[in-house]
Amino acid sequence: MTDLSRLSPAFSPGTVWLVGAGPGDPGLLTVHALNALAQADVVVHDALIGEGILALAREGAVLEYAGKRGGKPSARQDAICERLIALARAGKRVLRLKGGDPFVFGRGGEEALALAQAGIAFRIVPGVSSGLAALAQHGVPATTRDTNHAVILATGHLATDDESVDWGALARAGVPIVLYMAVANLGPIADALIRGGLSPKTPTLVVHGATTARETLLEAPLADLPALAANGAVASPAIVAIGAIAAFRQAIASHLEGFREAVGS
Missing domain, CATH: 3.30.950.10 (Tetrapyrrole methylase, C-terminal domain)
Structure with a gap:
């Protein structure tokens, strides 16, 4: 079997990956998304990320819920951005996991801009748009x-x-x-x-x-x-x-x- 990790870059400590998890089926994850889950120290995930995908995170990874659902108590976007920055500055490999594609109604652009303004290195991994x-x-x-x-x-x-x-x-x-x-x-x-x-x-x-x-x-x-x-x-x-x-x-x-x-x- 091909070692898929060879197809994806290393996830460096102190960086953030903004990753699209696709519409829900784990089989529709990209190779980069799968390898990000295998390397991340902290996974900051949206409400629509299912257990089947979260189960692919490496053993010992911390899963942090940052869901935003209409009409329900939700994490503030500025608080999410601040959390990503704080975790990266603490030397963590931070995976921001979003349903679908992070740049299609996923507020990925806002988070990328906040990371750039804070001087945090990050990578964008497109996902299958829902x-x-x-x-x-x-x-x-x-x-x-x-x-x-x-x-x-x-x-x-x-x-x-x-x-x-x-x-x-x-x-x-x-x-x-x-x-x-x-x-x-x-x-x-x-x-x-x-x-x-x-x-x-x-x-x-x-x-x-x-x-x-x-x-x-x-x-x-x-x-x-x-x-x-x-x-x-x-x-x-x-x-x-x-x-x-x-x-x-x-x-x-x-x-x-x-x-x-x-x-x-």
Whole structure:
């Protein structure tokens, strides 16, 4: 068997690695992420990092929870940054483990900037983005030549009246939209997209717990999402695809073999 550690750089004491853990299935970790887990002294991890991935940390590594979940008590971002800096200055190999990719709605940029300003050496390890993996897992391409040559990735975490999110403009863009962290605001977002010009019949696909044993799927027209969300039929965390690509699954679903997390979620 190939020694995978030869494919990854050494994790130096006093440094921080900002690592994407992918959507949840340990099999979707990168080699660099796996070797970071094998070398780290401290793993500072998000709420969505499952036990199956944390179990891959080396024996003796300290696991520190730094989860941020909407509507629940969460670690402050500035406190997380300060903790990473303090651990690195103490000479630890610090692994900051984030779901998906650390630079796609993962606040990895904020943490990288804080480390740079503090003079801390760090490495960025990209991960499989949850938004794309959740779709690909079920045979839904983010783009196809027949449907779209662009796709919008957006977060629904912000309040729907926030001026930085113009849902009408996104609706008028004419390309599929993939939403992260949108469950709490899904009803208002769907209404805003319809007011912006999207057809109420626009297909949508909601993937909860992508690539893990708790994964569920929901397919519905856009107009049905507000009622489904209000009735608790849409669980968090979830990725929501809106547009022509959401209907692609039906063409290949019966021939697609599914995968589930082999190690505990």
